[in-house]
Amino acid sequence: MIGRLRTGWRTWTAMVLALVRRALNEIFRVPGAAIPGILAPAIFFLGLTSVFGSLTLLPGFDTHSYQSFLIPVSMLQGAGFTGAATGVNLARDIEQGWFDRLLAAPAPRPVLLAGLVLSASLRSLLPATFLLAVGFAVGVHWPGLLGLLLALFLVMGMAVVAATWGTSLAFRFRTQSAAPLMQIGMLLAVLTTTAYAPQNLLTGWLQTVAKYNPVTQVVDAARQGFVGDVTWANTWPGLVTLIGLAALLSFFALRGMHRMTT
Amino acid sequence: MIDRLATNARVVAALGRRSVIQTLRRPQLAAPLILFPTALLAIQTAGAGRAINLPQFPPVNNFLSFMLAGAIVQSVMMTGNSGAIAFAIDIEMGFTDRLFAAPISRYAVVLGRLAATAVLGAIIAVYFILLGLIFGASFNEGLAAAVWIIVLVAASALAFGSIGAAIALRTNSASVVQGIFPLVFVILFLSDAFFPANLMLDPAGWIAQYNPLSFIVNGIREPIIAGWSLTTQLKAVAAVIGVGAFGLTLCRFALIGRVRRGV
Amino acid sequence: MAAIETQQLAREFEGSIKAVDGVDLEVAEGEIYGFLGPNGAGKTTTVRMLTTLLLPTGGRAIVAGFDVAEDPGAVRRKIGVALQEAALDPLMTGRELLQLQATLHGIAKKDGQERGKWLLDRVGLTLAADRRVGTYSGGMRRRLDLASALIHRPQVLFLDEPTTGLDPVSRKAIWEEVRKLNADGTTVFLTTQYLEEADQLADRVGIISGGKLVAEGTPTALKADVGKPHLELCLVEQAGREARAEEVLARFGTPLPARDGTLMVELEHGTSEVGPIVVALNQAGLDVESLDLVQPTLDDVFVHKTGQHLEGASEETGETEAIAE
Numbered sequence: 001m002i003g004r005l006r007t008g009w010r011t012w013t014a015m016v017l018a019l020v021r022r023a024l025n026e027i028f029r030v031p032g033a034a035i036p037g038i039l040a041p042a043i044f045f046l047g048l049t050s051v052f053g054s055l056t057l058l059p060g061f062d063t064h065s066y067q068s069f070l071i072p073v074s075m076l077q078g079a080g081f082t083g084a085a086t087g088v089n090l091a092r093d094i095e096q097g098w099f100d101r102l103l104a105a106p107a108p109r110p111v112l113l114a115g116l117v118l119s120a121s122l123r124s125l126l127p128a129t130f131l132l133a134v135g136f137a138v139g140v141h142w143p144g145l146l147g148l149l150l151a152l153f154l155v156m157g158m159a160v161v162a163a164t165w166g167t168s169l170a171f172r173f174r175t176q177s178a179a180p181l182m183q184i185g186m187l188l189a190v191l192t193t194t195a196y197a198p199q200n201l202l203t204g205w206l207q208t209v210a211k212y213n214p215v216t217q218v219v220d221a222a223r224q225g226f227v228g229d230v231t232w233a234n235t236w237p238g239l240v241t242l243i244g245l246a247a248l249l250s251f252f253a254l255r256g257m258h259r260m261t262t
Numbered sequence: 263m264i265d266r267l268a269t270n271a272r273v274v275a276a277l278g279r280r281s282v283i284q285t286l287r288r289p290q291l292a293a294p295l296i297l298f299p300t301a302l303l304a305i306q307t308a309g310a311g312r313a314i315n316l317p318q319f320p321p322v323n324n325f326l327s328f329m330l331a332g333a334i335v336q337s338v339m340m341t342g343n344s345g346a347i348a349f350a351i352d353i354e355m356g357f358t359d360r361l362f363a364a365p366i367s368r369y370a371v372v373l374g375r376l377a378a379t380a381v382l383g384a385i386i387a388v389y390f391i392l393l394g395l396i397f398g399a400s401f402n403e404g405l406a407a408a409v410w411i412i413v414l415v416a417a418s419a420l421a422f423g424s425i426g427a428a429i430a431l432r433t434n435s436a437s438v439v440q441g442i443f444p445l446v447f448v449i450l451f452l453s454d455a456f457f458p459a460n461l462m463l464d465p466a467g468w469i470a471q472y473n474p475l476s477f478i479v480n481g482i483r484e485p486i487i488a489g490w491s492l493t494t495q496l497k498a499v500a501a502v503i504g505v506g507a508f509g510l511t512l513c514r515f516a517l518i519g520r521v522r523r524g525v
Numbered sequence: 526m527a528a529i530e531t532q533q534l535a536r537e538f539e540g541s542i543k544a545v546d547g548v549d550l551e552v553a554e555g556e557i558y559g560f561l562g563p564n565g566a567g568k569t570t571t572v573r574m575l576t577t578l579l580l581p582t583g584g585r586a587i588v589a590g591f592d593v594a595e596d597p598g599a600v601r602r603k604i605g606v607a608l609q610e611a612a613l614d615p616l617m618t619g620r621e622l623l624q625l626q627a628t629l630h631g632i633a634k635k636d637g638q639e640r641g642k643w644l645l646d647r648v649g650l651t652l653a654a655d656r657r658v659g660t661y662s663g664g665m666r667r668r669l670d671l672a673s674a675l676i677h678r679p680q681v682l683f684l685d686e687p688t689t690g691l692d693p694v695s696r697k698a699i700w701e702e703v704r705k706l707n708a709d710g711t712t713v714f715l716t717t718q719y720l721e722e723a724d725q726l727a728d729r730v731g732i733i734s735g736g737k738l739v740a741e742g743t744p745t746a747l748k749a750d751v752g753k754p755h756l757e758l759c760l761v762e763q764a765g766r767e768a769r770a771e772e773v774l775a776r777f778g779t780p781l782p783a784r785d786g787t788l789m790v791e792l793e794h795g796t797s798e799v800g801p802i803v804v805a806l807n808q809a810g811l812d813v814e815s816l817d818l819v820q821p822t823l824d825d826v827f828v829h830k831t832g833q834h835l836e837g838a839s840e841e842t843g844e845t846e847a848i849a850e
Contacts, residue, residue, distance in 0.1 A: 006631040018628040025616045047451025050466030052310050097612030104576050105629040106601040180294040196309030206308030262580045
């Protein structure tokens with residue numbers, strides 16, 4: 001009945017999809033648990049635009065709509081928290097012994113990681129979509145189809161980066177107490193960019209940090225359609241950043257997974 | 263009467279000390295309550311710092327001096343929420359029932375928890391005052407301002423903490439208390455914790471003018487960026503008393519309800 | 526070929542903690558091997574090494590013909606694992622869990638579904654198959670855990686304390702299942718701290734203490750080695766008179782460590798000594814309140830080898846494995 005146990009791309013894809021399905025269970029089976037994560041980015045977006053909205057009156061601010069300026073940041077923040085939550089859930093699974101079950105199975109380690117990370121990128125679409133609905137309702141500019149798809153794609157990419165960050169920390173610390181570190185890391189990564197104002201209007205240390213923070217490229221790329229036109233020149237740095245960060249953090253995550261058995 | 267007061271005071275002090283030690287012994291849980299607002303303070307000061315050039319922005323030396331009060335209040339409210347969660351966990355575990363079954367005043371049990379929140383609020387105030395001084399905030403009214411701010415913050419922490427404690431007593435659930443955490447930020451955004459109310463977009467700007475938290479924030483902010491004003495400080499004290507009275511009344515009803523429901 | 530073979534298997538943790546210290550054991554194909562020891566003895570650490578969840582720091586281990594350190598992937602394809610905590614996702618149904626396990630073992634979807642259905646029936650969970658695991662009782666979770674360890678027909682099955690925390694009825698159900706599996710040809714490596722479990726199930730038993738294998742053999746042979754029956758007795762107004770009692774008992778055999786206030790002596794010349802012992806105690810002014818003649822158990826084997834009781838030795842040895850884990 002069983003025959004030889006299969007390997008190969010099709011089998012690994014089936015393994016990844018099975019793990020994604022399991023990770024998405026929480027949203028469909030305990031929707032109450034997912035609601036805060038979906039609502040939070042929208043609450044912060046509305047709050048911050050209400051508070052800092054008149055910054056657009058400053059000379060050098062290249063848009064009059066702070067909502068349009070800020071919404072990509074809120075979307076990326078949401079992706080960051082979703083990814084961090086993946087790390088927290090993994091830490092819980094490790095603490096409770098569930099992850100041992102996966103480690104003892106013959107599924108390759110990169111496949112296990114891919115399952116975790118892909119589920120985060122899909123989950124990130126939920127808060128992003130809700131946020132966009134709220135944003136358009138309060139006057140965010142329509143970014144065009146290209147701008148919209150680009151922003152969502154970058155959100156998914158950011159969720160992958162955040163998930164690899166969260167899982168690296170989960171393998172390192174193996175406890176849910178590391179949750180604040182997972183969350184604050186992503187928060188700082190997104191906010192120490194041109195999150196609140198364009199580069200020329202930032203002051204002090206933030207002006208320097210934002211210049212060199214690679215996530216600034218992602219923020220600027222996601223923002224394009226909402227404040228102007230989408231160009232390849234402003235897009236490719238963000239894509240390269242996400243690919244690079246995801247690759248680097250995946251290396252640390254896989255190393256951490258390997259170290260769980262040493 | 264005096265004996266009873268003395269006993270209650272001892273209970274409040276003992277339980278308060280326990281809660282403070284509980285918080286300080288878990289730095290991994292306590293640190294974010296200070297680190298997160300500190301990080302936001304640094305980022306928002308540098309990110310929106312040029313706002314001081316906007317017409318109608320209150321005259322300040324730098325944006326940090328303006329924002330400091332907001333960071334203090336944010337940290338205090340997060341700490342209050344965290345204290346309420348810890349209280350709810352005590353209730354879930356049955357520790358609070360043990361206290362309620364002892365020959366001590368139930369209000370003293372609740373006040374003990376709130377006293378801890380007030381002490382932590384004072385520690386937070388000291389931290390941010392020192393931080394502000396290091397990074398260039400100027401305190402117009404000097405040491406007296408600092409002392410007054412610490413007192414006002416401790417009282418605010420107790421006042422807002424009482425609302426969280428009431429929710430914990432009513433629901434017996436740490437996850438419900440945790441669920442109200444986003445509301446902390448909603449209240450903050452609908453005040454002038456981070457920006458002057460007259461420069462905020464409506465309806466948030468309009469709400470901020472009447473939000474009791476705004477009066478408290480202005481009470482903390484005023485001695486830093488300007489001189490004392492009796493009106494502002496009285497409004498701040500009135501807001502603290504109002505919020506505290508509201509929260510403590512809710513606690514009273516929650517305690518009565520517990521006995522009636524047998525929970 | 527042995528199903529499991531270890532040569533000087535060792536695991537040292539930070540702080541020079543030797544959780545497993547040079548264990549040599551061999552488990553034949555088709556055998557049920559009971560690995561017995563108190564908490565902290567090194568049982569779980571040994572199992573984690575054999576199931577590739579932990580790398581040995583010394584020695585080697587071959588499971589189903591593959592080295593656990595050099596070819597862990599191959600080992601994982603041949604083993605089934607049900608660990609100490611029946612760690613199951615409470616949001617999944619029993620059926621979904623088995624399907625996930627099948628997918629992770631590379632089993633084709635249809636084959637996995639059929640096999641899952643068969644296993645659910647085998648462990649008596651068909652009616653609960655589509656309920657969430659979070660609603661299952663402890664016994665049901667253990668049975669599901671067992672089923673998920675069997676989804677790919679492993680050659681070797683590792684069960685780490687499979688009945689800890691279960692009521693007697695559930696425990697017996699698990700034992701029955703283990704016997705059936707073994708009858709089908711599966712080699713079973715079972716760790717337990719329950720003597721009765723090892724006695725009932727195991728073809729051979731290995732006893733581990735402080736990271737070392739202190740005894741190995743069939744339960745019958747091990748008990749026969751220890752050999753002698755012992756007497757357990759309590760005296761009237763015993764407090765403060767144990768030393769005098771032990772002096773008397775020493776004339777008839779070897780006094781054993783007292784347990785829960787019960788005095789014990791190993792009888793040199795068998796049950797005929799019971800009468801003379803009572804008389805001797807009476808003559809020394811010590812009246813017997815209760816008396817029990819006990820044949821050797823695996824705990825006696827453990828006492829014989831280590832000087833401590835197996836049940837109740839946990840508190841002293843628990844620290845090592847707790848640190849190690």
